[in-house]
Amino acid sequence: MKTPHCIKKLLENEKQYALFTDGSCRIVGKHRRWKAAVWSPTRRVTEAAEGQGQLSQFVEVKATQPSLDIAERGKWLVLYLCTESWMVANALWGWLQQWKRSNWQRRGKPIWAAPLWQDIAAWLEKLVVKVRHVDARVPKSRATEEHQNNQQVDQAAKIEVAQVDLDWQCKGELFIARWAHDTSGHQGRDATYRQGRDQGVDLSMDAISQVIHQCETCTAIKQAKRVQPLWYGGRWLKYNYGEAWQIDYITLPQTHQGKRYVLTMEEATTGWLETYPVPHATTWNTILGLEKQVLWQHGTPERIESDNGTHFWNNLIDTWAKEHGVEWVYHIPYHAPASGKIERYNGLLKTTLRLMGGDTLKHWDTHLAKATWLFNTRGSTNRAGPMQ
Structure with missing residues (x-):
């Protein structure tokens, strides 16, 4: 498997092989709906996929798959993948290779969303991929062409519904935080954060603190x-x-x-x-x-x-x-x-x-x-x- 390179800036002749990815997930009614989108800045076209029953972090990774498929079908010499997800960027820069060497486990436990990462690793055997992390939190006054393209894919990934009951990104983070807290052995905030990070998920301390505060096992031990x-x-x-x-x-x-x-x-x-x-x-x-x-x-x-x-x-x-x-x-x-x-x-x-x-x-x-x-x-x- 070839490890994707980190790129600092896209050159003009590279933009035709660049794709921006994003994903979102929300609860609509009683169902979780997700949407993954890919945006081509030179062709000005969007490709999207939708489904039910996944977390927002999963969908951010899922959006990588159609990008790889587009590059393979187009017989591109190289794919410049642009993402605002640190989880995706870090995984493609190096974590993926480490996970593969350790048989898709981390400290004896299966990594999160292992089948999805294994599929992406198989794509990387056939393609040359370079990864660019895009900062999504930039004021409009400082937005560059890159940020505008990222905004395009962000809009394409949004789920258009009449009424949204809950932003699943927040709920999904709590779900993963509970999983990380349990699998890390109820050892506190730092251990929970490290467990999430080792699986490619950057959990917030607010989510971790909320999960620990509500943990009945920790209460009994205390x-x-x-x-x-x-x-x-x-x-x-x-x-x-x-x-x-x-x-x-x-x-x-x-x-x-x-x-x-x-x-x-x-x-x-x-x-x-x-x-x-x-x-x-x-x-x-x-x-x-x-x-x-x-x-x-x-x-x-x-x-x-x-x-x-x-x-x-x-x-x-x-x-x-x-x-x-x-x-x-x-x-x-x-x-x-x-x-x-x-x-x-x-x-x-x-x-x-x-x-x-x-x-x-x-x-x-x-x-x-x-x-x-x-x-x-x-x-x-x-x-x-x-x-x-």
């Missing part, structure tokens, strides 16, 4: 982080990281693999959370979960607290604790002052799993790892996460 980690009037102050843990089980719908419970383990001094899904809440599964998630990763603790359920209070647990030098302390089940933060974490974990599953816990096992990661990496508004 609530968990605001709970103070030093419980019982400072009783945990004598312990260092990894030396004291609280554990419990939560019950969830049975998965296809037969798992129905999650052993939750919370580190006392920081609130770090470990989770271990199991088919049954048994003593043996408790020991396996502690060894795999706590001992092997954080070291042997000095103290473990739990309720006095049969999966925690028996001879096997007592023997295991003595062999490992662990003080095992029992408290009253469901007694908030005794069970501390683990009970709140259990509730917030269920809430997070439900939100990630689209208001259902049916496939909670596919979201458990990410939900746990969110607890441990997402800081509150006034305090960093436990490992930060």
